Amino acid sequence: MLSTAVLLKFVAFSEDVHPNKPLSTFPKQIGAWQGKEQRFESKIYEILGVDDSFLATYFAPDGQQVQLYVGFYQSQREGDIIHSPKNCMPGAGWKIISSSIEELAATETRSKDLKVIKFKLKNGIQEQLVLYWYQSRGRIISSEYMQKFYLVLDSITRRRTDGSFVRLIAPIQNGNEEQVSETLKSFAVKIFPILNEYLPT
Numbered sequence: 001m002l003s004t005a006v007l008l009k010f011v012a013f014s015e016d017v018h019p020n021k022p023l024s025t026f027p028k029q030i031g032a033w034q035g036k037e038q039r040f041e042s043k044i045y046e047i048l049g050v051d052d053s054f055l056a057t058y059f060a061p062d063g064q065q066v067q068l069y070v071g072f073y074q075s076q077r078e079g080d081i082i083h084s085p086k087n088c089m090p091g092a093g094w095k096i097i098s099s100s101i102e103e104l105a106a107t108e109t110r111s112k113d114l115k116v117i118k119f120k121l122k123n124g125i126q127e128q129l130v131l132y133w134y135q136s137r138g139r140i141i142s143s144e145y146m147q148k149f150y151l152v153l154d155s156i157t158r159r160r161t162d163g164s165f166v167r168l169i170a171p172i173q174n175g176n177e178e179q180v181s182e183t184l185k186s187f188a189v190k191i192f193p194i195l196n197e198y199l200p201t
Contacts, residue, residue, distance in 0.1 A: 015160060015161065018074065024054065027194060034058065035059075037055065050072065065171070069169075076161040082147070085130060095123065096120070117133060131168040136154075170183060
């Protein structure tokens with residue numbers, strides 16, 4: 001991350017890329033899911049260095065819940081690099097139990113399968129599943145290494161370093177890990193078309 005930031009600092013150009021629509025207008029109703037908007041503490045936003053963001057917990061009629069966070073960065077040249085959960089979550093007391101790549105099947109609105117990253121986290125007796133990906137300049141990226149590679153490549157070839165981070169979290173209760181995993185993947189499929197309306201390509 002440090003080497004990427006140093007390299008980008010010497011790529012001199014100004015960027016004027018914004019979300020297609022303010023993330024504050026992201027839908028609170030997604031199918032049968034009803035969302036309740038939230039906010040992190042101010043110091044967290046200062047650490048993240050995000051330019052626009054959205055945080056909400058969505059509830060299904062059967063009681064399932066999914067927290068959605070979307071963070072948009074207009075430029076990643078001045079040190080505000082997207083933070084990886086691999087670094088942030090352990091710092092918040094969560095231990096990464098397992099990590100894998102999940103594939104989301106193509107749909108009517110997407111012609112190809114998409115890959116995202118899945119974590120299982122544990123903090124005391126609490127357990128969570130996390131799905132996340134980088135949605136940057138028209139790409140869905142499921143690798144921190146490739147995220148940095150494309151960031152440098154696009155800064156040179158497209159003169160852009162804007163990018164977005166999307167994260168879904170759901171609690172594991174009563175050993176229902178497989179059900180939670182399927183819920184997260186299903187919710188991710190629902191929000192992809194909406195994210196495409198908001199995030200620049």
